[in-house]
Amino acid sequence: MTSKQDDLKAKSDPVLVTGAAGFIGHALSRKLIERGEHVIGIDNLNDYYDPGLKAARLDNLRGLRGFRFAEMDVSDNEGILKLVQDEAVKRIVHLAAQAGVRYSIENPFAYQKSNLQGHLSLLEASRHAPGFQHLVYASSSSVYGDKPMGGKGFTEEEPAMDPVSLYAATKRSCELMSASYARLYGFPQTGLRFFTVYGPWGRPDMAYFSFTRKILAGEAIExxxxxxxxxxxxxxxxxxxxxxxxxxxxxxxxxxxxLNIGDSRPVGLKEMIETLEQALGMEARKIMRPMQPGDVTATYADVSKLHALTGYEPKVMLEDGLKRFVSWYRDFYGNLPPE
Known part of the structure; x- marks a missing residue:
């Protein structure tokens, strides 16, 4: 069999993407389908943020050949196991999680169910899947805690044993669970420590998104x-x-x-706001607040390991990325804030 035939055979097996109605899951599913993959997307469609935005992302995906969707919670271990076995899934990208550092302070059990129990469901399903090839899952830069940025990025060798939020603690716990399952059951796993993802179709609870809404509405930003x-x-x-x-x-x-997955060019919050103001053509009214519980001072990714493995090179500078986001926002919402 030629390598091309090998590639076609590999792509005939579906990729399971959890959190497919989410920001990253939506974008990843589209890119996988564009290259000829079959994608099974699952999401519980919770109301942590605008369900209408999640529905719009799903509408985009449902129009694509090669995409199927099932509304399902990753904490449903029996349902996840059945899906993986029935569909002969051999590759999983597990992105579903309860996001948000500040939200975790008031809603801790949402993180226990979605992040810890959900991750365990995917581990159990993976270990029972015949011929399973690879579990890629979302971790977070928050596992590094509030460490000084210095002149170098955060490296994967750092201990990451002092989380300052429950969200970070659950993400680090998922890494440890995965390490034990890889050793016990022998299937390959990759945890990706994401650093502040932004762009079109993003999450409304992220600063750049909420700032855009408030600036356009004439409200002050905190x-x-x-x-x-x-x-x-x-x-x-x-x-x-x-x-x-x-x-x-x-x-x-x-x-x-x-592996770290970031831009390796940290930007100060003031600079980000100035760049956003330029993209909007409007100046923000600002209310300065102290650090909030669970926040960290800085994040800075050393991506040399991912680069060595894949050739990964971030291409989009913040100025261009925020312009693209503002263009999408105005097209999707107009100049009015979402409900």
Missing amino acids: VYGEGKMARDFTYIDDIVDGIIGALDNPPQPGDHRV
Whole structure:
């Protein structure tokens, strides 16, 4: 069999994408389908943020040949196991999770169910799947805690044992569960530590999104950490390229690895706001606030490992990325804030 035939055979097996109605899941599913993959997407469609936005993302995907959707919660371990076995799934990208650092302070059990129980459901389904090839799952830069940024990015070798939020603690716990399952049951796994993903079709609870809504509505924005925080803003297309690169390059059977996936060009919050103001052609009224519980001062990804593995190179600068986001926002919402 030629390598081309091998590729076609590999692509005949569906990829399961959890959180398919989410920001990253939607973009990843589209890119996988564009390259000829069959995608099974699942999502519980919760109301953590605008269900209408999730429905619109799903409408986009449902119009694509090669996409099927099932409304399902990842914490449903029996349902997940049945789906993986019935559909002969051999590759999974697990993105579904309860997001949000601040939300975790008031709703801790949502994180226990979605993040911990949900991850365990995918691990159990993977280990029972015949011929299973690779589980790629979403971790987070928040596992590094509130460490000084210094002159270098955060590396995967750092201990990551001092989370400052429950959200971060659940993500680190998922990494540890995956490490144990890889050792016990021998299937390859890759955890991706995402750094501040942004772009069109993004999450309304993210700062750049909520700032856009408030600026257009003539409302003041609350700037936490007095604008001194810095984030490694990473455009959605770059993130998707990194995920697919990792998916296509599994570790050896029994191996588990974690990889940073970010931009490697941290930007201060004040600078991000100025860039957003330029994209909008409007100036924001700002209310300076102190750091909030669970927030970290800075994030900064060292992506040398992902680059060595896949050739990953972030391409989209913040200025261009925010222009693209603002253009999408005005097309989707007009100049009015969403309900």
